[in-house]
Amino acid sequence: MRRLLTITLAIMILLCLTGCATLRFESTLTKDVSMTQTSYSYSRDFYVQRRALWLFWGIVPLSTPEVDEVVGGQISGSERVQNLKITTKYTLLDFLISGLTSGIVTSRKVVIEGEVY
Secondary structure: OHHHHHHHHHHHHHHHOOOOOOOOOOOOOOOOEOOOOOOOOOOEEEEEEEEEEEEOOOOEEEEOOOHHHHHHOOOOOOOOEEEEEEEEEOOHHHHHHHHHOOOOEEEEEEEEEEEEO
């Protein structure tokens, strides 16, 4: 019984160490991008999901989604983006990845969405 309690406590401590990663989103796009609505006419919406990965409890970033690539790939010519939203989510898959690797690999789902007009 004591061994089971020790193992359970160790697992709980390791799972608590899985959330110290930081996401930075920077952009150098020369196109007009707004996080609010600037026009009432738009041509289409976009919704892109990516996954950000870190090693060693969030200390070493492996991959983070680039806003320039995602947004820049959605617009062409004189198009612009409005209502840009960037959301990070900690899903069940992220929990399993972090838990099964004891936090050595940590991940987050990143959703980038907006309207092109």
